[in-house]
Amino acid sequence: MKMVQGRDSPYALLLRNQVPLIALVAVCVFTAVLSDRFLSPVNLNNILLQACVMSVIAMGMTFVIVSGGFDLSVGSTVALSGTVATWVMLETHWAVGVAAGIAAGALVGYVNGLIVARLRVNPFIATLGTMVVVRGIVLLITDGRPIVGDEGLPDTFIELGRGRLFGVHLLVWLPLLLFAVFGWLLHMTAYGKRVFATGGNRDAAFLAGIDVDRITASAYTWCGTLAGVAGVMLAARLQSGQPTAGEFYELTAIAAVVLGGASLRGGEGQLYKSIIGVFIMVVLANGLNLLNVHSYWQRVAVGLVIIAAAAADQFNARRT
Amino acid sequence: MTNGIPLLVIEGLSKRFDATQALDGVCFELHSGEVHTLVGENGAGKSTLIKILGGVYERDAGDIRIDGRLVHFRGPREAQEAGIVVIPQEMQLVPAATVAENVTLGAWPQKRALGLLPVIDRGAMRRRAAEVLAQLDFHHDLDARVDALSFAERQLVVIARALSHEARVLVLDEPTASLEHREAERLFAVIAALKRRGVGIIYVSHRLDEVVALSDRCTVLRDGCVVEECRKGQFGTDHLIRLMTGRDLEELHRPHKTEFGPAHLDTESVDTGSGAGGFVVRRGEVMGLTGLLGSGTSAVLRRIFGAGSEPATVSLRGETRTFRRPADAIAAGVGLVPEERRLGLVMSFSVRDNIALPSLVRLSGLLRLDTAQIDRLVEQLMESLDIRPRNPLLPVSQLSGGNQQKVIFARWLASHVDTLLLDEPTHGIDVGAKARIHHLMREFVENAGAILFASSDMLEVMNMSDAVVAMRSGESVARMARGDAGYNEGALRAALAG
Numbered sequence: 001m002k003m004v005q006g007r008d009s010p011y012a013l014l015l016r017n018q019v020p021l022i023a024l025v026a027v028c029v030f031t032a033v034l035s036d037r038f039l040s041p042v043n044l045n046n047i048l049l050q051a052c053v054m055s056v057i058a059m060g061m062t063f064v065i066v067s068g069g070f071d072l073s074v075g076s077t078v079a080l081s082g083t084v085a086t087w088v089m090l091e092t093h094w095a096v097g098v099a100a101g102i103a104a105g106a107l108v109g110y111v112n113g114l115i116v117a118r119l120r121v122n123p124f125i126a127t128l129g130t131m132v133v134v135r136g137i138v139l140l141i142t143d144g145r146p147i148v149g150d151e152g153l154p155d156t157f158i159e160l161g162r163g164r165l166f167g168v169h170l171l172v173w174l175p176l177l178l179f180a181v182f183g184w185l186l187h188m189t190a191y192g193k194r195v196f197a198t199g200g201n202r203d204a205a206f207l208a209g210i211d212v213d214r215i216t217a218s219a220y221t222w223c224g225t226l227a228g229v230a231g232v233m234l235a236a237r238l239q240s241g242q243p244t245a246g247e248f249y250e251l252t253a254i255a256a257v258v259l260g261g262a263s264l265r266g267g268e269g270q271l272y273k274s275i276i277g278v279f280i281m282v283v284l285a286n287g288l289n290l291l292n293v294h295s296y297w298q299r300v301a302v303g304l305v306i307i308a309a310a311a312a313d314q315f316n317a318r319r320t
Numbered sequence: 321m322t323n324g325i326p327l328l329v330i331e332g333l334s335k336r337f338d339a340t341q342a343l344d345g346v347c348f349e350l351h352s353g354e355v356h357t358l359v360g361e362n363g364a365g366k367s368t369l370i371k372i373l374g375g376v377y378e379r380d381a382g383d384i385r386i387d388g389r390l391v392h393f394r395g396p397r398e399a400q401e402a403g404i405v406v407i408p409q410e411m412q413l414v415p416a417a418t419v420a421e422n423v424t425l426g427a428w429p430q431k432r433a434l435g436l437l438p439v440i441d442r443g444a445m446r447r448r449a450a451e452v453l454a455q456l457d458f459h460h461d462l463d464a465r466v467d468a469l470s471f472a473e474r475q476l477v478v479i480a481r482a483l484s485h486e487a488r489v490l491v492l493d494e495p496t497a498s499l500e501h502r503e504a505e506r507l508f509a510v511i512a513a514l515k516r517r518g519v520g521i522i523y524v525s526h527r528l529d530e531v532v533a534l535s536d537r538c539t540v541l542r543d544g545c546v547v548e549e550c551r552k553g554q555f556g557t558d559h560l561i562r563l564m565t566g567r568d569l570e571e572l573h574r575p576h577k578t579e580f581g582p583a584h585l586d587t588e589s590v591d592t593g594s595g596a597g598g599f600v601v602r603r604g605e606v607m608g609l610t611g612l613l614g615s616g617t618s619a620v621l622r623r624i625f626g627a628g629s630e631p632a633t634v635s636l637r638g639e640t641r642t643f644r645r646p647a648d649a650i651a652a653g654v655g656l657v658p659e660e661r662r663l664g665l666v667m668s669f670s671v672r673d674n675i676a677l678p679s680l681v682r683l684s685g686l687l688r689l690d691t692a693q694i695d696r697l698v699e700q701l702m703e704s705l706d707i708r709p710r711n712p713l714l715p716v717s718q719l720s721g722g723n724q725q726k727v728i729f730a731r732w733l734a735s736h737v738d739t740l741l742l743d744e745p746t747h748g749i750d751v752g753a754k755a756r757i758h759h760l761m762r763e764f765v766e767n768a769g770a771i772l773f774a775s776s777d778m779l780e781v782m783n784m785s786d787a788v789v790a791m792r793s794g795e796s797v798a799r800m801a802r803g804d805a806g807y808n809e810g811a812l813r814a815a816l817a818g
Contacts, residue, residue, distance in 0.1 A: 184687075184688070196668075196669070196673075197669065201665065201666040203662075204662070204666050209647040211647060267666065267669075
């Protein structure tokens with residue numbers, strides 16, 4: 001084939017690579033113009049806090065989606081880890097509760113991984129199943145009532161949800177730390193390359209000596225673990241273990257990751273862009289709130305955004 | 321060539337993809353009842369031309385005329401309505417439907433049940449299908465499910481479907497790539513029958529002897545341009561190769577070698593379970609595996625590599641090893657180049673990442689991948705294997721087939737394997753790249769490695785191997801060594817036919 005000078009200028013390329021960021025800026029500008037409350041410190045702080053929990057979930061979801069999978073169970077896992085954490089800490093110590101909550105999330109992720117990798121169940125169906133099972137377990141544990149404790153949750157745990165370090169919420173510091181760790185894991189290590197290879201072409205990865213089953217299982221385990229962390233964070237913020245926590249979080253997380261440019265066919269995605277995707281979703285919801293759009297309409301809007309993101313993903317696939 | 325107006329005329333056809341000028345002012349003509357072959361190396365523009373004809377791509381410039389009328393297809397459907405049917409390598413049939421249903425697919429005769437409800441008229445459908453199949457002299461149970469048919473039979477069903485849709489131009493893309501000798505002969509008979517019926521045939525193939533035998537005319541493409549249009553009887557394969565590559569081909573035959581090292585890969589003296597053959601490859605030796613379609617050569621290679629359903633036990637350098645998964649084989653110094661490149665490469669990955677993939681652990685520093693070391697290694701390999709374009713960050717999907725194959729070779733050279741299992745390593749790649757791969761194979765065994773290589777191209781197997789094992793239904797039926805009296809293609813074909 002004859003190669004002629006590429007007509008894509010570096011600027012066009014940069015522009016195409018940064019679509020999520022541009023979309024985020026656009027949503028922000030749009031909302032700021034329509035509502036003078038958007039840029040108030042209270043509101044910005046709110047956005048940041050809301051994005052925190054979702055960011056942690058979206059990081060795990062990025063691992064699963066990059067590995068070629070899908071996880072619908074994260075919302076239920078958030079509720080499970082929150083209720084397990086609060087329940088255990090009321091019986092023992094706050095730290096034991098936190099550890100138990102995260103471990104519960106990791107367990108759900110590991111089970112998802114086993115079902116998908118070993119039993120070869122379609123990820124959509126497998127995690128749809130665990131989503132319902134886990135929500136059922138949460139309701140069994142809590143009897144459908146929030147866990148708050150007779151004298152409230154341990155003070156240290158409450159402080160985790162309220163405290164600040166250098167003027168910034170602890171709940172904001174944690175995702176930053178996790179972002180550094182998981183960004184390194186996904187983008188700079190041999191393990192991360194294997195996750196991408198497994199999602200990009202499972203057969204080829206297998207023949208290149210990659211244990212694709214183990215990689216798949218590990219991606220789901222990270223996803224469950226991070227959903228567990230998110231559940232504990234949410235419980236700290238709400239100062240209770242809520243059995244209904246995390247409903248529809250799976251959809252927001254998947255939408256955020258896809259908005260961030262990850263491909264639902266696997267093998268493509270970037271952690272920081274998934275976080276940008278989270279902010280797009282959060283700012284959008286926040287903007288609709290500020291503009292007094294009815295919450296029913298907000299659901300319609302979020303659904304449309306998910307469809308649009310998936311359609312854009314499909315369009316990109318056809319173009320290349 | 322019954323009348324003056326050609327069936328199909330293409331003039332000044334151009335198409336460009338991003339940075340690549342795939343077609344540049346191509347002219348092409350096809351008469352009714354003519355076989356016009358299209359040859360060229362990979363990336364010469366054959367597929368693009370076919371896809372424009374089939375309505376898959378839109379052209380940038382140029383005219384296409386059918387019966388002198390200007391046409392412009394906006395989709396595959398419009399091309400089909402104009403009578404152009406492309407028969408791709410991957411055939412599109414409905415596997416769970418019957419032969420009759422597939423032949424008449426999309427144009428099922430209808431009737432009204434009880435004078436009211438439209439239903440498919442199965443009787444008329446079977447009659448129509450039988451009629452078309454008879455024209456091809458292909459008599460088959462009309463109610464058999466298509467997924468029970470062999471590859472060659474399915475191909476005939478697709479051609480029959482084209483006929484039932486009244487195709488006037490039939491485009492055959494590498495139709496014999498997966499056919500046995502006898503099946504190919506039958507296809508040629510079908511082509512002759514189609515010619516008599518006045519169908520114009522565009523025939524694309526890498527098998528140049530076939531091209532010479534079949535063509536009424538032959539157009540050679542290189543770099544998106546027509547280099548020459550040859551007429552029947554005025555060209556041979558050597559001439560075509562020169563036109564396609566723009567140079568003379570290097571001699572493929574290698575000198576007869578007699579000195580080999582000790583047994584390197586041995587599947588004979590250990591129990592490998594069923595289907596892993598029984599042969600000994602010595603150090604410095606190329607062992608060829610060949611057989612007709614379905615003879616199980618691919619399965620043997622996959623099994624030895626630990627990619628089969630059962631673990632494989634082999635003797636490697638005198639040690640008994642068990643491979644449960646490819647990772648075990650790779651750790652023991654064995655690499656596999658699979659038959660289909662989409663099984664070997666992660667297409668969304670760059671050339672660099674594809675080369676580094678099996679060696680990632682070795683190429684990891686304390687905390688992260690040692691990118692400097694990877695870049696050095698990849699640069700070296702791209703240079704020595706002449707992988708083009710020389711850009712390690714280019715997605716591997718943008719490379720030609722031959723260069724993609726070199727990337728898989730580079731991967732195993734990077735992981736320092738000394739045993740290569742090659743499955744149809746030159747399948748579907750152009751002549752120049754083929755010679756390059758053969759050269760690499762020779763170099764590899766010279767450096768004290770061993771190669772077990774499967775190919776259904778018997779001439780290639782004979783030329784490249786020091787010894788050949790003929791396989792039928794997963795069993796080795798004959799073994800011949802270079803220098804033996806019976807080391808020739810005739811003896812091999814006889815052994816395979818049984």
